Amino acid sequence: MSLVRPLKVLHCITDLPAHGAQRMLLKLIEGLDSSAFENHVVSLVPGGTLTQEFLEKGIPLCDLGMKRGVPTLSALLQLRKIIKEFQPDIIQGWLYHGNLVASLAALISGNKVPVVWNIRRALYGLGDDKWLTRNVIRAGAWLSWHPKLILHNAEVSVQQHVDFGYAEGKHAVISNCFRTDQFKPDAEARLNIRTELGIAADETLVGIVGRFHPQKDYRNFCQAAASVALQGAPVQFVMVGDNVVPENATIRMWLSDAFGDAASDYLKRFHMLGPRDDIPAIMASIDVYCSSSANEGFPNVVGEAMSCGVPCVVTDAGATGELVHGVGAVVARKDSKALSRALLDFVVKEPLERQSIGRSARERVLEHYSLEAIAQQYISCYRTLVAEQVS
Template identity: 25%
Template sequence: MMKIALVAANMKSGGSERMMSRISFFLSANNEVDIVLFDSDEIAYEFAGNLVNLNAGVCKNKLARLFTIAKRIIKYNLLICKRKYDVIFAFASGANKIAAYSIGKAKVYLSCRGFGSLKNDCGKYHNMLKNKKNMILFNSYALQTYYESFYPEDITRTIVVQNAFDIEMIRSESVKPLPAEDKHFFETHEVLLSVSSFTDKKGQWNLLKAFELLKNDIPDAGLVFVGYRGDLESTIKDMASRSKYSGDILFVGFSDNPFKYMKAADVFVLPSVSEGFPNVVVEAMTCGVPIVATDCMTGPREILCESSEKAPDCLCDYYLADYGILTPVMPKKPNYEYSQTEDSHKIFARALKRLLTDDNLSDQYSKKAFERARAFDNSVMCKKYDTLITREGLN
C-alpha cells in the first residue's frame, strides 16, 4: 500500500476536479489516499479517501493573494513532511504551482489538462521540471506532442494518461427520467445539447449563431444548455434571450446527472475554441449520442478519429470522422451579434443539419459512439495509474 496525495485548489466544479474525483476511487482501492484541498468550503463531486483542508482559499486583493500563496506553500510542505507521501498528483495550475516545489522524496505528477494553459505557460511547465522528482502528466497525446515540439529534451519527463470514465455508471444514470419541466421541451424538439461552464474557451456564442442558421432548415430544432458558472454565463443568457428563436433555447443550469440529458438528446455539440480532453464528448458517446465537435486543440480529433493523422491537417468543411463529425474551429474572439457570422458558423450548422436529416448516419454514429467510449473505461485507465504509482513508467 502506498501513500498518495491528490492535490487541487478546490472541488467546486470543473473537468480537472471531476477527474480527480474519479481517480480517487480506483486509487483508494489498494492505497492510502488523501484529497488535499486549499479550500474545501464547497465540494461538488464525491470522492474516496481522506479529506485534508489546508484552509488557504484565494483572495481577490493582490497583496492578500501573495500572502495566500506563501500560506499554501508552508501548509502544504508541512503536510508533506508529516505524511511522507510516495506519490503526489496535482490537478490544475493552482495546485501545480505549489506541488512543483514539494520537499521530500515523493514522485510528483504535475497535470496539464488544457491547451489554453499549455500554450500560455509552456515555459513554466519546463521550469517546473528542474526538480528531478517532477513529471508532467498530459491527458492528451496532442498536448504532449505540442509541448515536446518546444522542449524535446523533456521527452522522458512527460507521460500521457487519457481521462477515465465509469462507463457502467454513466449508462445506468442515463436512463433516469428527465424532470417534468424539461421533458416537454425534449419531446417537442430535435435537441442539440451542450454541457459546460460558460467561459470564453467554450465558444457558446458561436453555437448560438450556428443554431440561428440551422433553424432556417430545421424549424423544430431546440438548443439545451446544461451547466452553470463562468465569466460569460450572464452574457450568453442575454444573447440567447435576443435570439428570434429564444423560445427554443433552454438553460437547465447545474445537474448532478447530465447523462440523462445526453441520452435524451438528438445531437451532442461541442463548439469549443480550446480544450484539453473534453470529458463531455466521451460521456455523450457512452450514452449513444452522435457528436458534432469543432476540431479545436486538443481532444476532439483524438476522440473521434481512430487515428488523428487520418483527418486533414486543416479542415475547410465538416469531416465525417470515424466516431463523429469534426468541423473547423469557429472564431476564438467572443462576438455576440447574430448579424456577424462567418463560414465556420455555416459549416457547423450544415453538420448539424446532416445528422438531423440523415437517419442512417445518425444511427451509425450512435452505435459506434458507445464502442469508442469503452476504450476510455476506468478499467483501462486504472492499469495505467497503477503503473505510475509503482514507478514502472509508461511506454
C-alpha cells in the same frame, strides 16, 4: 522501502468545482484499489461543489485556505507540513496551479519524493487565460525541470507545451476514463428530462454541457445553433453549466444578434439550465451532443455523451477529434459555419441512423476508455516511479 504497504499518493489540485479535471481525480481514486493505494487530496482553494462528494466517499481531503488568484507563502508552508506528516510516495499535481504548488512545496520540504504533474488542456495560446493563469503557465515552463513525469490527456498537448518551453523527455499521455455504468442509454431519464423541459419525445434535441468560459466558445455554439434553427430544422437546444442561464446577458446578446427580429420566437427553443447534478440524465435525453470548444484537453462531457449512445458533433480541440473520429463529426475550431453544417447534417438524419452511430460511439468508449483500463495506466506510472526511487 517495502511496497507491501499501500502506496501513498498526495493529490494537489487547484479547486473542486464539478469540472473535468476534478471529476477525473474522483474517478481515478475510485479506480485505485484502496488496499494498494492510500490517497489524500489537497485543494488550494476551499469549497467547491465536488467537496461533499469526495467526503461522502471517504476520501481524505483538506484545503490550504487560499483565496482565488492570491497565492501565499503560508499555503506553501501548510502543504509542506502535510507532506512531512503524510510522507507520500508520490505527489500528484493537477492543473497548472496545483502542479506549481506541488513542486514548490516538495522543494521547500526537502522531500525527494517523485512529483508528477497533470496538464489537462491543450495550449493553443494564452489569449483566453487570466493574467495570473498566464503567469502560472509561464512559471510552470521554468519549473518543469523538477517533476519526474508530466502527464497530459491529449497527445497534441505534449508538443505544444514543449514548444512553449516545458522540459522535454518526461511527458506521457493518459486519456480520460468514463463511468459507463452511470452514463448509459436511459429511456426513463430521457422521458423525464423532456417532460421537464416541455419537449416531445420525437423532437430533436441538441445538447451542450460546460461552464461559461472562453475556452468553451459558447459564441461559436450560439452562432451554429442559431443557423441550424433558422434553416427550419425542428430542433431545440439544452445548455448546461456554470453561468449558462437565461440571465446571462452575453449569451442572450449572441443569440439575439443571430436571430435578429425573430429572436423572441427562437429564444424559446434554448433551454439554459445552469449547473445540474443529473448530467447522466441530461445526456440520455438528447439526440445530438455538440462541443464548440476553442481549447480542450480530453473532454469528459463528449465521452460521457458517447457513453450514453449519443452521436457528437465537435470541434477539433485537444483530443476531441481523436475521441469522436468515425463515430461523429469533427470540424475546425472557431468555425461556426462548419459547425452549423455538421450539426444540421445530424439533426436531419433519420433517428435510427443517429441511434446506430450512437451505439458505435458507446462501443468505442467501452473498448478504449474504461475506468479500469485508465486507472491501470496511472498505477503503472506510480509503481515505476516508486521503484526507480527505491533503486
